[in-house]
Each structure stands twice: as structure tokens, then as C-alpha cells.
Amino acid sequence: MHIAIFGANSQIAKDLTHSLATTQACKLSLFVRDKSKLDLSKLTARAQSKIEILEYSFFNEKAQYDAIINFVGVGDPALASKIGTSILDITYEYDKLALDYIQSNSTCRYIFLSSGAAYGGSFDTPVNSKSQTNFDLNNLQKTDWYGISKFYAETRHRARQDLSIIDIRVFNYFSGTQDLSTQYFITDAIRSIKEKSKLKTSPLNIYRDYITPTDFYSLILGALNSTNHLNLAVDCYTKSATDKFSILKHLHNLFDLQFVVENETSHINATGTKQYYFSENRIAKTLGYEPIFDSLEGLSFEIERSQLLK
Template sequence: MRISVLGATSQIAKDLVLSFAAQSDHELLLFARRPAAVTQWLQAADLSGRYAVADFCAFGEGERFDIILNFVGAGNPAQIAALGASIFDVTLDYDRIALDYLRTNSRCRYVFLSSGAAYGASFDQPADASTAAVVPINSLQPQDWYAVAKLHAECRHRSLQHLQIIDVRVFNYFSHTLDMSSGSLMTDIVRAIRSQTLLQTSRDYIVRDYVHPSDFYQLVDALLAAPPANTAVDCYSKEPIDKPRILAAMQQKFGLHYAIGDHAGGPNPTGRKPHYYSLNRRAADFGYLPTLTSLQGLTMEMALLSRRPSLEGGQS
């Protein structure tokens, strides 16, 4: 199977490439705005020469793909904040590249990395299969740009029912390879542990569902093996976890020191989301069955991080 990966500098894309390399013989073609960075990363990962790397301008030039995986976009709170309103153009431009290919190669499948933010909801409760997307149309704010861009892409995809497109909504993802300066609860925890400093965190109660790289691979693999479809699925682990349990586990297992108070917390460019996860199990219809709970996944990745010499060890 020939798989085109758009946005190969994305960390979640890199993790998936590592999983493909270890568990499949698929032929991957990695496209990026910075192909040299991808080539360097492949060398560091002992995958030099394993996969072809190219700039986006070379996409589709006489190539045949069975699958297109689109990871282009912002992958963490800091990147979302930095992109601002340009997320609309970035999302649309690279989505069009894939859709133009599908229009002349209708047997090709397209997997688009969406986000739980597409629901646009306040997440006072977790999303489920009946949750409606909410857009404050008369009072749009910068924190809405990312959600609306993803929702717009999903609407465009559903309008093309004759094409094989699956949108994968990622809510929370944690890997030891992530950029630990990205400004999320878990990256703040990592930095506090590594620097042996006190984590100052807000008293806000939140629940998250962290998908482990191995389960994300299982989800993508299940989607590729299932009959063609045009739909969206939500990412989920075996069990979500709330903030008190995260803090307690990180304290017990990795020596985290923390204080809870009236702190504003890190960047929150898509708004406050107390229960940012989903109970929508549509992915199970494709054969997806997660193997790890959020706590198990976090613990595994933190154990790998604890062996790294520096916070930046996983970046490229």
C-alpha cells in the first residue's frame, strides 16, 4: 500500500511513521514544507533511505497513492495561538491539495486529522454521538478560529459523499517526543519534573482522554483496513483521567511537586474545556479497540521521558 503523508514534520505524524516502520511494510511518501528537516529526522530515527521525502510542490506529479494522510496544521496550544486566523488558509490550502487528487483518483482514501475542537462546544460535558457543533456566530472570537476551520473542513468533506474521506478528531495526545514547551498541562508537568521546580497549577477541575501513540496507530490501521466510508470518528483511550489523578500519579511515580491555587494556567487558545473528551464510539464500528487507559499511556511515555537527557531530546 502506498501512503502519502502530508505534513510529515508534525510530531503526531512522526510517531505514526515510526509505528508504520515497526509494524508494516507500507510504502510511505513524506511531504513537508521543510523536507530537509524530515530527512534529518529519518536519519536520527535510523530510517535513512526507508521512505521518500519531498516538498509539497512535488505532490501528485505522476504518483499513485492508495491513502493520503493529512497532518498539516497546528499541533499544540502554542502553535494554534501563533497561527491565529491564518489557520483558515492553512487548513483549506492543504485540504484542497488532497481533494484535487481524490477527484481524479476516486479510489484513493483520505484521512484528515481533525480535532475535538470542531464540536465548538464548551465541553461542560464530554461530547457524544448526539452532540451538536456550536458556533457563536454573532460573537466570534480568536479562540474560535481553530474550531471553525476544522468544522469547515469536515462540512466540506461530508458534502463529497462519493469520495472516501474520514476525519479523525484528536482530543488529547501525549508522547515523549512532543515539544515540551508547547504549553499544556502535561508538558508543564514534564518541565517541572525535569527542572525539579514547583508546578503552579489552577484549581480548575478538568477531565482529559489521552490517546497513546500505539493506540493512535491502531485506530489509523483499523480505518485503512475497513470498507470505504465518508464519515468522522473521535479518538479515545480505554479510559479518561481527571486532573487530580494526573497530579497524584505524577507525584507518586515521577516526583512531581505541585501547588494548586488561583493561577491562570498556560495558553488556552481554543477556550476553557472542563471535559474535553468524547464518548462517541463510532471508531469501534471500524474495528478500533484501544488497549491503554489515559493513565497507562501517560505513565509509559513519562517513563521514556525520564531517561532522556534533556527536554528537547524528542524534537527535530
């Protein structure tokens, strides 16, 4: 299988590349804007032999790909806040590149990394298979642009039922190779453990479902290997979600995280405050997906196997 990966420099793409290159008989064409920023030195020579790194100018319709996986997006809330409405154009540009290809090469499957933010709304409850997208059209905020870019891409995909397209909505992702400079609740907590400092957090409890590389890889394999013609969106999930204070207590017990609850804390919410940011939609079962971990198990596994605390 020959797979093209757009946005190969992203955290989640690098983790998937490692999994595919070390376990699958495949060829990987990794597309990036800056080749010098993609470091594959931790892969074995055998794994590296399966990979070529290309700039987007080398992508063309004459190449033969069995699948395209599009990770182009923004993985850091601080960056998402900074680029603002540009995310609309960025998402469209690379999505169109993939769509133009599969329109001329209909046997190629397209996997698009969407987001739970595509649902819009306030996430006062978890989303499910009956949830409706909710953006305040007459009062759009800067926190809406990222979600709208994903929603717009998904609508284009559903309109092309003749093409094999799977949108995978990621809500929360954590990896042992995570860049700790990114500004998420979980990376803030890991930095506090590493620096032996107290994490400041608000009294508001939030509920999350963290998928980690093992389960995400399983979901992607299901999408790649399905022999059915599929045009649908699926939500990421683990065996069970968790909440902020359960995570804090868990990290305290395992890694001696120290934290303090304060009414006023500074935190970037580039896509808006989401109290219940996870999904109870289990349509991914149609791909044969069965998660191995729950959220706390996945977090523990990734922290313990990684170098994050060293």
C-alpha cells in the first residue's frame, strides 16, 4: 500500500508514521512545507527505507496512491488563536488538493483529520450520533473559525458520495512524544511534574476522552483496510472518558503532581471553552475499531513509556 500523508510534521502524523513504518508493508510519501523540520532519525534504517519526504509541489495526479491521509491543521491552541481566519483558507487548500486527486483516481481512499470542534456549540453535554452542529451564524466568534473550517470540509466530503472519504474527528489526543511547549491542560500538568512546580487550575471540572497512539493507529488501520466503499465521519473515543480532577489525582498518585485550585487562571481557549469535550458516538465500530485503553490508562501508558519526565 502506498500512502500519501499531508501535514506530516504534525504530532499525530509523526506518531502514525512511526507506527505504519515499523509494522506495515507499505510505502509512505510524507508531504511537508519544510523538509528540514521532519526528523526521522529515531526510526530504524528498515523503517526509514519505506519513507520519502516531499514538498507539496511534488504532489501530482500521475502518482499512484492507495490512500491519502490529511493531517493539515493546527495542533497548538496558541497557534490556532494566532492564525485566526487563515485556518479557513489553509484547510480548504489542502483538502482541495486531495479531493482533486481522488476525483481522478477513484480507487484511492481519502482520510481527513477532522475535529470535535466541527460540531460547534458549547459542549454542555457530550456529543452523540444525534447531535447537530451549532454555530451562531449571526454572531460568529474568533473561536469558531477552526471548527467551521472542519465543518465546511466535511460538508464537501458528504456531497461526494461517489468517492471513498472518511473523516475522523479527533477530540483529545496525547502521546509520549508530545511537544511540552504546547498549551493544553495535559501538557501543562506534565510540565509541572517535570519542573516540580504547582499546577494552577480553575475549580471548573472538565470532561475529556484522550485517545493515544495505540488506539488511534487501530482506528486508522480500520479505515485503511476496510474493503467497503465508505463515505462517512467517525468520532474518536476510548473505552471511557474521564474528568480533570480524576486526571489530577491520578497524576498525583503516580507521578507526585502538585496542584492548586484557583478562581483565576490564565489559559488559552482557541476554540472556546468546552466542559464535555468528547463523543458517545460509536459509529467507528463499523470500521472494526475496538479501543484497548480508557483515558486514564492511555495517559499513564504514554507517560511511562516516554521520556517526557526525564
